[in-house]
Amino acid sequence: MAKVEIRCFATLRDLLPFEAKNGVYKYETRKTTIEGIVEELSLPKDKLHLILKNGVRVELNEPIKDGDRIGLFPPIGGG
Amino acid sequence: MKIWRVDLSNHKVAQEEVPEKYQPLGGRALTSQVIYDEVDPTIHPLSDENKLVFAPGLLSGTRAPSSGRISVGSVSPLTKGIKESNSGGTASQDLAKLGVKALIVEGSSEIDNLVLVIDKDGLRLEKDESLKGLGNYDVGDKLRNKYGDSVTVVSIGPAGEYKMTAASIAVTDTDDRPVRAFGRGGLGAVMGAKGLKAIVINDEGSSGVNLQNEDAFKEASRKFSKIILGHPVSGEALRTYGTAVLINILNEAGGLPTKNFRTGRFDTADKTSGETMTETIKERGGKPSHACHPGCIMGCSNVYHDENGEYLTAGLEYETIWAFGAQCEIDDLDYIAYFDRYCDDIGLDTIETGVSFSVYMETDFMEFGDKEEVKRIFDEEIRSGTPLGQIIGSGADNIGRVFGIDRVPTVKGQSIPAYDPRAVKGVGVTYATSTQGADHTAGYSVTANILKVGGEIDPLKKEGQVDLSRDLQVATAAIDTTGLCLFVAFAVLDNEDALPSIVDMINAQYGTELNVDDVSKLGKQILKIEREFNEKAGFTKAHDRLPKFFKSEKLPPHNVNFDLEDDKLDETYKF
Numbered sequence: 001m002a003k004v005e006i007r008c009f010a011t012l013r014d015l016l017p018f019e020a021k022n023g024v025y026k027y028e029t030r031k032t033t034i035e036g037i038v039e040e041l042s043l044p045k046d047k048l049h050l051i052l053k054n055g056v057r058v059e060l061n062e063p064i065k066d067g068d069r070i071g072l073f074p075p076i077g078g079g
Numbered sequence: 080m081k082i083w084r085v086d087l088s089n090h091k092v093a094q095e096e097v098p099e100k101y102q103p104l105g106g107r108a109l110t111s112q113v114i115y116d117e118v119d120p121t122i123h124p125l126s127d128e129n130k131l132v133f134a135p136g137l138l139s140g141t142r143a144p145s146s147g148r149i150s151v152g153s154v155s156p157l158t159k160g161i162k163e164s165n166s167g168g169t170a171s172q173d174l175a176k177l178g179v180k181a182l183i184v185e186g187s188s189e190i191d192n193l194v195l196v197i198d199k200d201g202l203r204l205e206k207d208e209s210l211k212g213l214g215n216y217d218v219g220d221k222l223r224n225k226y227g228d229s230v231t232v233v234s235i236g237p238a239g240e241y242k243m244t245a246a247s248i249a250v251t252d253t254d255d256r257p258v259r260a261f262g263r264g265g266l267g268a269v270m271g272a273k274g275l276k277a278i279v280i281n282d283e284g285s286s287g288v289n290l291q292n293e294d295a296f297k298e299a300s301r302k303f304s305k306i307i308l309g310h311p312v313s314g315e316a317l318r319t320y321g322t323a324v325l326i327n328i329l330n331e332a333g334g335l336p337t338k339n340f341r342t343g344r345f346d347t348a349d350k351t352s353g354e355t356m357t358e359t360i361k362e363r364g365g366k367p368s369h370a371c372h373p374g375c376i377m378g379c380s381n382v383y384h385d386e387n388g389e390y391l392t393a394g395l396e397y398e399t400i401w402a403f404g405a406q407c408e409i410d411d412l413d414y415i416a417y418f419d420r421y422c423d424d425i426g427l428d429t430i431e432t433g434v435s436f437s438v439y440m441e442t443d444f445m446e447f448g449d450k451e452e453v454k455r456i457f458d459e460e461i462r463s464g465t466p467l468g469q470i471i472g473s474g475a476d477n478i479g480r481v482f483g484i485d486r487v488p489t490v491k492g493q494s495i496p497a498y499d500p501r502a503v504k505g506v507g508v509t510y511a512t513s514t515q516g517a518d519h520t521a522g523y524s525v526t527a528n529i530l531k532v533g534g535e536i537d538p539l540k541k542e543g544q545v546d547l548s549r550d551l552q553v554a555t556a557a558i559d560t561t562g563l564c565l566f567v568a569f570a571v572l573d574n575e576d577a578l579p580s581i582v583d584m585i586n587a588q589y590g591t592e593l594n595v596d597d598v599s600k601l602g603k604q605i606l607k608i609e610r611e612f613n614e615k616a617g618f619t620k621a622h623d624r625l626p627k628f629f630k631s632e633k634l635p636p637h638n639v640n641f642d643l644e645d646d647k648l649d650e651t652y653k654f
Contacts, residue, residue, distance in 0.1 A: 009324075009327045009328065009331075009352075010316065010319070010324055010327075010353070010354065011319070013354060022349050022355075023327075023349070049311070050328065050530070050531055052332060054636075055333040055343075055344075055636055055637060056637075057332075057531070057537075071327075071328075071332075073327075073328055073331075074311070074316070075311035075315075075316055075530075075531075076312065076316045076320070076324045076325070076328060076530065077312035077313070077317060077324075077325075077526075077530055078317065078322030078323065078324055078353075078379070078396075079322055079398075079519065079520060079523060079525075079565065
């Protein structure tokens with residue numbers, strides 16, 4: 001089991017379970033990749049433009065371990 | 080179109096034919112070329128030898144989507160180099176419709192509080208003593224009363240009159256509010272030094288913009304709109320959360336400069352995020368999306384109400400929220416909105432002023448996070464131009480000098496904006512090498528570094544960053560010439576049909592036969608003359624460097640420093 005922190009932003013925020021606060025959801029999972037977590041939480045894969053693990057951009061199949069912080073973003077921009 | 084010129088030294092106005100070599104230029108290409116041709120690089124920026132050159136973009140005044148950007152060129156009192164500052168609002172469209180290719184303001188008047196009135200009959204100077212010391216909101220109200228509700232007002236607040244080096248020039252938006260600005264480079268001080276308080280533009284009865292081939296223009300413009308609206312960033316994200324949506328991604332990526340560039344994460348960043356801002360705006364009956372000029376199809380701006388549901392400010396942007404927020408360790412959005420309002424009214428660049436406060440927070444006189452003291456300094460010191468107010472309004476570099484602080488995040492005298500160059504190295508290259516001083520918009524490498532737009536380049540590694548920054552600096556200079564909002568770049572970088580549509584619009588409007596290669600040639604030409612101007616002003620390679628602490632100090636959470644070698648930075652301008 002790995003305890004992870006899932007942080008969803010912008011339009012993805014409302015898709016997290018109710019217990020999530022301000023887009024941050026901490027939970028324990030048996031999944032071993034970000035893709036597994038995304039499927040477990042029923043998040044829309046096609047909307048995930050930016051995936052960050054501990055502040056570094058990664059792909060969906062990235063493995064996870066206890067204590068990881070995962071950030072998920074749809075396409076966004078500004079300046 | 081004509082070049083309209085006003086000489087404030089002898090209150091003379093003139094309309095001149097456009098020289099052939101200026102015909103294909105607009106926006107930044109034209110302002111930089113005129114400054115290069117007419118101004119000695121070694122002058123004092125506040126002297127009567129300096130000029131302000133306002134030029135609408137090539138496509139401004141047409142129905143091309145989001146084409147309402149205007150450039151002003153000058154010699155900057157902040158960087159002491161050439162400056163192009165760019166604004167939205169309604170000025171660009173109005174000037175273009177009146178047939179103004181460029182407005183050149185030169186000399187300086189012995190009388191202050193002059194108003195330059197521009198309408199279909201030409202230009203004239205008037206004097207209005209009642210405007211003295213007024214903020215941009217009041218100036219606009221008074222001038223609309225006098226000249227009509229629909230005029231555009233370009234003005235300076237007290238900061239420009241005091242000639243503070245962080246002073247901006249305000250431009251009214253579609254709701255007649257002075258919330259768009261030529262923010263960077265202290266050009267409000269140049270306008271103040273000339274004695275010019277405001278420019279009133281009335282496009283009523285103007286002849287409008289002539290199109291050589293209307294059908295071709297319509298087709299290209301329709302195609303371009305579709306591309307912009309079809310891109311997830313320019314078609315959707317910008318209007319949903321505004322530019323402040325970047326707070327969380329930069330924080331997550333460890334590149335949100337916090338406490339004067341000490342860490343890349345701000346623990347309470349979310350209190351100041353685009354998501355929180357949008358929710359607050361909706362609760363209070365403001366507008367989460369707003370267009371700063373007619374024809375804008377991206378709507379990244381907003382209208383922010385206070386807790387009583389009353390209008391407080393508009394155009395609350397990522398950079399401003401960062402400058403007064405994470406950079407000063409303030410996580411109260413209402414205070415930040417108040418500071419934004421204050422900067423718009425008094426006429427100060429929000430980036431420079433926020434960073435100025437953060438450097439002042441390094442002294443024994445102020446603590447990081449002290450929002451009450453920031454408010455007091457705005458209300459009591461800056462507004463009335465006390466010595467402290469004058470210092471804070473004169474930029475981070477000056478504050479460091481006055482108080483003996485060596486942790487000053489500036490390049491060529493201009494404050495580094497909201498992306499830490501150690502964790503977003505591509506934009507670090509831009510900060511270091513831009514002709515404009517530290518300026519994220521000059522080559523926004525955040526696209527490929529962080530946002531996965533226009534490719535992907537690891538922000539923490541040095542590989543590929545110089546090429547990325549160079550390409551973006553060239554492209555940006557060209558876009559700044561068209562009058563198109565820089566945010567079209569999100570779509571342009573991802574869709575290969577976008578650039579040809581821009582070229583098609585220009586060709587249809589002017590009857591030219593440009594191709595996409597000419598765009599890059601133009602971008603390079605602009606950078607070349609800006610750089611040459613700066614060299615004549617005394618700039619060397621040594622000025623194309625970041626402050627030392629970005630090399631020596633590692634930035635948490637990634638514990639990275641800025642490790643691009645000096646000779647690599649020097650390759651940026653090899654083209």
